[in-house]
Amino acid sequence: MSTRNRNGLGIRLENVRRHFGERVVLDALTTHFAAGEFVAIVGRSGCGKSTLLRLLAGLDAIEAGRLETDAGPAAGPLSQTSGDVRIMYQDARLxxxxxxxxxxxxxxxxxxxxxxxxxxxxxxxxxxxxxxxxxxxxxxxxxxxxxxxxxxxxxxPRLLLLDEPLGALDALTRIEMHRLIERVWREHCFTAVLVTHDVSESVILADRVLLIEAGRIALDQRVDLPRPRDRGEAAFARLEGRVLGRLLGEAPHSFSETPHSLSETPHSPGETPHSPSDAAFIAARAVA
Amino acid sequence: MQNTISARKRALLPWLVPVAILAIWQLTVQSGWLSTRILPEPRAVAVAFWQLLLSGELLEHLGASTARAATGFAIGGGIGFFFGLINGGHKLAESLFDTTLQMVRNVPHLALIPLVILWFGIGEEGKIFLVALGVFFPIYLNTFHGIRSVPPELIEMGRSYGLGGRALFQQVILPGALPNILVGVRYALGFTWLTLIVAETISATSGIGYMAMNAREFLQTNVVVLAILLYAALGKAADLAARGLERRWLRWNTAFLAA
Incomplete structure (x- = not known):
């Protein structure tokens, strides 16, 4: 790896599964976060995006599948004590x-x-x-x-996990925080994974936006806009519109707000336009 | 200027009623309206205080009572704190001990006095035992509750920042439980003096309670009243000390609650 990206931690997830009781939260999820990449994960409440973040943080254990870093296969959860992985929560938890x-x-x-x-x-x-x-x-x-x-x-940290850290802030403070987070990310070159409800926020900050639906990656969208990004630009609006459309346009049967009901409506893998793992590899290669 | 005057007036205001009561008391006794056998005049109480102080008796009794209070508090508080910590921190310990402790809690500890006299006679051990028993439960319950009320998010955060075992306990769990523990300390201090009053009145050869019972036999009502006031002053002093600790250790709390 180049010295510039020394700080970033590359991560590969293969067929990662997690369920709570009957409910499948992450269903054979496969993706890759390149070293130094800024990835945003969007999706509706209960889609499994926070669960994914907790797995990366080592707060929860992986039930099936593999989690590897570019430093070698991670034995169990990613090391927490070494300071490699840090997490920011929705509340500051000071x-x-x-x-x-x-x-x-x-x-x-x-x-x-x-x-x-x-x-x-x-x-x-x-x-x-x-x-x-x-x-x-x-x-x-x-x-x-x-x-x-x-x-x-x-x-x-080599990997910074952001679990909707700006969800409770007012609009103006959010904009300031976007700038701050982008600045420190560029200075420190860590890999950043941001979970958010806010599609606009994901397009402002991320190199790649992952849309998770029913525990699978439904969309893997590259964002190739120059930084700092301008919400007013047409390209920005187009990308935001595409992610938002995909988020809203999903047929209702494969998504449910109520817990415990997902097992009754199993997600059929044929719905995704292309294999999520392909998309992840293409994106990873583009960054590397 | 205006502010300092009104601040000083406000500081004096709470003392207005006590001073008035003292004045009325002095006047009623002095005028013979109230017999000195029922209530001595305040001046006589002050005289008793001065005489006992000069003879050294007062300090001796005060020392005996304070030593009992401190020893009993340390023993009962220490054991209560220990059980609060392990039962609050470990489910297994809680299921093993908590039910038993809750059952014992329903026995009023002062009801044990006849038994305690049988066990220990009228020596020091019995009184210290009673104080320790009275102190144990407020400290235990509040420590337990305090440990349980530390937000789990903060513990999770501490773990994800590499804190574990001792560091997690010292930096997250204990400070988080401290507000509750100090509430327990204040309750326990109240119980300490209450227990001591009863125990020393019933069986003792020294201490403020003994001084009061001794004076009663000689109809020295002024010494009896003095003893009562001394208990009140000691209780107040202990409470002030506990508040001082709160102010020192929980400085963050006011800012936290206000936000």
């Missing part, structure tokens, strides 16, 4: 009893001064160095997410 800089320093090892210096550096990257001594309770929602981002960045 420890309320620690001030901002100590929250960022969570889990860092080394001398006290060194840890603090690293945490302050990460805080200044997200523009919050001057709030280092405050309690998380005194910050706004957007500021808390920025602290959470700094807390993830301080470990120099």
């Amino acid at each position: 420890l309320p009893w620690r001030n901002v800089v100590d929250n960022v320093a969570l889990g860092l090892k080394g001398s006290r001064d060194n840890v603090r210096a690293l945490a302050l550096e990460a805080l200044s990257q997200v523009g919050l160095a001057e709030r280092a001594g405050e309690w998380p309770g005194n910050l706004s929602g957007g500021q808390r997410q920025r602290v959470a981002l700094a807390r993830a960045l301080v470990h120099r």
Whole structure:
């Protein structure tokens, strides 16, 4: 691998399955995330996108299938303790009893001064160095997410997982966060996997948008627009429209909002226009 | 300027009623309207305080009571904290111990006094035992509840940031349980003095309760009232100390709740 992409972690998923009781959440999912790639995963509630993220984070175990990294096959879940994989949740999950800089320093090892210096550096990257001594309770929602981002960045992750981290923020703060996330992604060159409800957000940020339906990849869309992207552009609107159309236009029988009913309406593999694994390989090659 | 004056006035306001009560008390006794055998005048209580302080008796009894309270609190609180931690942290321990502890909890610990006197006589052990028993349950219940109320998302986050075992306990679980634990400490301090009052009144050869019972035999109502006021002051001091800990350890809490 080139030195530029040293930070990114490439990941290959093969026939990954996961179910909760009768309900199949991930059904033989196969895809590939290239090192340094920014992938967005969209889909309706309950489609399995958050489950996929939790598998990548090592928070849940894989029941069947394989998960490999470009460093070699992952023995079990991806290592959490090495700092290679970090996750940002929908809520910032800051420890309320620690001030901002100590929250960022969570889990860092080394001398006290060194840890603090690293945490302050990460805080200044997200523009919050001057709030280092405050309690998380005194910050706004957007500021808390920025602290959470700094807390993830301080470990120099090779894979950053974003589980709808902007879902609870107001529109203006979201736009600022998009810019911030894009900037740190370009500086740090990690692989980013963003789960979101917001198709526009996925097209703004991602190199590739994966649409998951009933535990399978229904669409694998490359986004080849120059960065920073402009929502007003025709190409942007076309791509957004295509993903959104696919998301809305799916025949209702293969999707259900209510849990436990998916097993009664099994998803037929012939519906996808092309094999999802092919699409993943094409995309991966294009990045490599 | 305007602000400092009104702030000072506001600080004095809560003391207005107690001072008025004290004045009325002094006047009613002084005028002979209330017999000194029922209630001594406040001045006599102050005199008793001064005399006992000079003779060294007061400090001796105060020391004996405080030592009992501290020992009983440390033992009962320590055991309660331990069981709260393991039962809150491990399902197995909870199913093993919790039902038993809940059953024992329904026995009022002061009802054990006759039995305790049979076991330990009127020595120190019996009183310390009762205090420890009274302290155990508030600490146990609140520690248990505190551990359980730590948000699971924060624990998951801590794990995904490489914290495990001791680090997870010290940095996430214990601070998260601390607000509840301190509520338990405040309740337990109340129980400590309550238990001691009863235990020392019934069987003791030293301590504030003994001082009061001794004075009763000689009809020294002023010493009896002094003992009551001393208990109140000790309870208040313990509560202030616990509040001090809360203010120090839970500084983040006000900011957190306000947000």
